[in-house]
Amino acid sequence: MNEKKKLSSGNEAIVHAAIYAGCKFYAGYPITPQNEIPALMSRHLGSIGGVFIQAESELAAINMVFGASAAGARAMTTSSSPGISLKQEGISYIAGAELPAVIVNMVRGGPGLGNIAPSQSDYFQATKGGGHGDYRLIVLSPASVQETFDLTVKAFDLADKYRNPVMILGDGLLAQMIEQFILPKQNRKITNQKKTWALTGAKNRSPNIIRTLFLKEGALEEHNLMLQNKYRLIEKNEISFEQYLTKDADILLVAYGTMARIVKGAVDSLRSQGIKAGLFRPISLWPFPSQALKAAANDKQKLLVVEMSYGQMLEDVKLSVAGNVSVEFLGRAGGGVPREEAIIEKVKTL
Numbered sequence: 001m002n003e004k005k006k007l008s009s010g011n012e013a014i015v016h017a018a019i020y021a022g023c024k025f026y027a028g029y030p031i032t033p034q035n036e037i038p039a040l041m042s043r044h045l046g047s048i049g050g051v052f053i054q055a056e057s058e059l060a061a062i063n064m065v066f067g068a069s070a071a072g073a074r075a076m077t078t079s080s081s082p083g084i085s086l087k088q089e090g091i092s093y094i095a096g097a098e099l100p101a102v103i104v105n106m107v108r109g110g111p112g113l114g115n116i117a118p119s120q121s122d123y124f125q126a127t128k129g130g131g132h133g134d135y136r137l138i139v140l141s142p143a144s145v146q147e148t149f150d151l152t153v154k155a156f157d158l159a160d161k162y163r164n165p166v167m168i169l170g171d172g173l174l175a176q177m178i179e180q181f182i183l184p185k186q187n188r189k190i191t192n193q194k195k196t197w198a199l200t201g202a203k204n205r206s207p208n209i210i211r212t213l214f215l216k217e218g219a220l221e222e223h224n225l226m227l228q229n230k231y232r233l234i235e236k237n238e239i240s241f242e243q244y245l246t247k248d249a250d251i252l253l254v255a256y257g258t259m260a261r262i263v264k265g266a267v268d269s270l271r272s273q274g275i276k277a278g279l280f281r282p283i284s285l286w287p288f289p290s291q292a293l294k295a296a297a298n299d300k301q302k303l304l305v306v307e308m309s310y311g312q313m314l315e316d317v318k319l320s321v322a323g324n325v326s327v328e329f330l331g332r333a334g335g336g337v338p339r340e341e342a343i344i345e346k347v348k349t350l
Contacts, residue, residue, distance in 0.1 A: 003182050003183065003185055005180050006183045010174040011033075011040075014149070015040040018041070018156070019050075020183075021153045022156065023050060023074045023102070024045075024049065024051065025051050025075040028079060029058050032080065032172075033106055034104065037106075051073075057086070058084075063093075065090070069101050070097070070099055070199050071198060074160070075101050077102075077103055078104035079105060080116075081105065081119070081122055082113060084105045091137070092132050093212050095137065096212035096227075100162075100164065101159060102155045103165055103166070103167045104168045107169065107171045110122075114334065117334075118173035118175075119309065120308040121309040126286070134228070136164070138238060138284070139284065139285040140155060140166065140284055141168075141169045141284075141285050142257065143257055147283075148174060155167075164234070171308065239287050240283040241280065242279075243279070243281075245278040250276040250277070253303075253306060254306070255281060255305070259306055259337075260281040269340065278296075288316045293320045294322070294324075297324070302325065302327075303317065303325050304327075307331045308332060308337055328350055330346045
């Protein structure tokens with residue numbers, strides 16, 4: 001057997017995944033509910049030849065990730081909502097410079113300092129670009145500790161494949177919940193091509209340039225057009241989603257992340273009561289699985305979107321179905337989590 005079962009929290013699974021994926025640089029700053037990630041990274045990263053830095057601020061941390069990635073390292077930072085807000089300028093720089101990086105946001109209640117309870121109110125920030133300019137993050141949303149491990153490993157690979165930052169969008173519930181997951185025993189061989197673009201010294205090659213400043217007339221527009229072509233390629237190749245009992249469903253529920261787990265329980269309860277409900281769960285929040293959702297909703301009477309927010313993914317769902325299906329909403333924010341009973345009652349009123 002080349003794997004073992006391990007009991008851990010979502011935060012701990014992210015650390016295991018980063019090390020397994022070959023992360024060699026981490027910079028971060030403490031904030032609840034993701035503090036176990038920097039704590040464990042500080043304990044383990046040095047033993048595999050990596051570098052851990054607790055930065056003096058979130059701004060410093062994201063710019064350290066910029067530098068480490070530019071030098072060719074697999075680099076990562078993690079935080080929670082207000083901390084991610086502080087990183088936005090640096091994230092824009094990383095995207096503009098076409099640097100691979102993994103960014104984890106274990107979302108807490110907001111706006112402002114908010115609280116430390118779970119939330120999904122950072123969807124707009126993650127998927128629409130919280131910083132300046134026309135850039136995109138690949139955004140992946142796990143719904144279990146196992147998926148947290150798997151998608152973090154995938155995030156490092158996608159970041160290198162497209163030279164683009166990738167965000168894992170979790171929440172305080174996923175960060176702290178403890179579940180069993182499968183951890184490979186053997187170290188993984190990183191098969192990515194050598195990063196010929198990296199700033200590793202130019203003794204035996206021509207100099208490389210990594211920049212986000214384009215002052216020559218037309219140069220920045222040309223760079224942006226190139227980025228847009230890359231984003232279209234990502235949209236073509238990297239969409240992921242789950243469908244659960246959708247084929248014969250009369251009403252389709254749409255949810256992501258840990259909220260989708262609660263919705264799945266509601267779907268099972270509704271089925272036991274003779275109501276044909278199904279679940280569509282986006283896993284890639286960007287690129288959003290618009291065409292797949294449109295197809296799944298094609299013959300449905302109604303859609304119900306359920307979020308730990310007051311309706312952010314809701315907008316992408318409405319755009320996907322383009323008014324062809326009635327879309328209803330159930331949401332709570334500020335750390336409130338819609339309960340299975342409330343979802344069942346909402347469906348029955350529809």
